[in-house]
Amino acid sequence: MIRRCSNNEFDTIYEIINDGAKAYKGAIPDDRWHEPYMSRGELQQQIKEGVDFWGFDENGTLCGVMGIQEMGDVTLIRHAYVRSSEQRRGIGGQLLELLREQSEKPFLIGTWIAATWAIKFYVKHGFQQIPKDRISDLLEKYWTIPKRQVETSTVLADDKWFKTEKRHNNRL
Ligand SMILES: CC(C)(COP(=O)(O)OP(=O)(O)OC[C@H]1O[C@@H](n2cnc3c(N)ncnc32)[C@H](O)[C@@H]1OP(=O)(O)O)[C@@H](O)C(=O)NCCC(=O)NCCS
Numbered sequence: 001m002i003r004r005c006s007n008n009e010f011d012t013i014y015e016i017i018n019d020g021a022k023a024y025k026g027a028i029p030d031d032r033w034h035e036p037y038m039s040r041g042e043l044q045q046q047i048k049e050g051v052d053f054w055g056f057d058e059n060g061t062l063c064g065v066m067g068i069q070e071m072g073d074v075t076l077i078r079h080a081y082v083r084s085s086e087q088r089r090g091i092g093g094q095l096l097e098l099l100r101e102q103s104e105k106p107f108l109i110g111t112w113i114a115a116t117w118a119i120k121f122y123v124k125h126g127f128q129q130i131p132k133d134r135i136s137d138l139l140e141k142y143w144t145i146p147k148r149q150v151e152t153s154t155v156l157a158d159d160k161w162f163k164t165e166k167r168h169n170n171r172l
Helices: 007-024 040-048 091-100 116-124 132-142 147-151 159-171
Strands: 002-004 052-058 061-071 074-082 107-112 153-157
Touching: 002 091, 007 040, 007 052, 007 061, 007 074, 052 091, 061 091, 074 091, 091 116, 107 116, 107 132, 107 159, 116 153, 132 147, 132 153, 147 153, 153 159
Parallel strands: 074 107
Antiparallel strands: 002 052, 052 061, 061 074, 107 153
């Protein structure tokens, strides 16, 4: 069952993020890796800034979480993590598809360039990497992340974003 996480599930969300994020160790640049990957303070800040977490609940146990954040003309998928023991069972895919039903706006997703498995996951769900020369602009417009993270990240977008972009370029 997929449902919105409640306020009293903060500790579980924190635990799932930091367990799922172990996949980054040795993959993302060493200077970007730290443990825990996301501190409680950062998670609190993300929620305060409007990241709405949804969870995949299997018999009362949350196995994966994914956030959605409205950012003006786009919707962002934020912090997608499935427990390391439960990855590649279709949980992330189901969460992603359900979250995509929550907004009519174009969706964007940011991830590490080095997280090739995550890129593969989003591509499998119809997202495409945006042109390289647009990545830093978009990361700076819609995300609040350090410069070093901008340099080491990529952005994927859905069809709606590419269509909107094409219409905008045709008008120029
Ligand atoms: C990325 C993530 C959220 C996907 O959730 P999931 O439940 O594992 O994914 P699903 O089972 O729905 O989909 C699996 C597909 O995703 C891709 N994938 C996910 N994990 C992978 C891995 N470790 N290696 C290779 N491909 C992987 C593959 O395309 C896979 O399809 P396949 O099994 O047929 O090859 C989850 O694997 C995860 O938490 N990973 C670690 C943290 C992370 O990278 N988060 C993304 C932040 S943007």
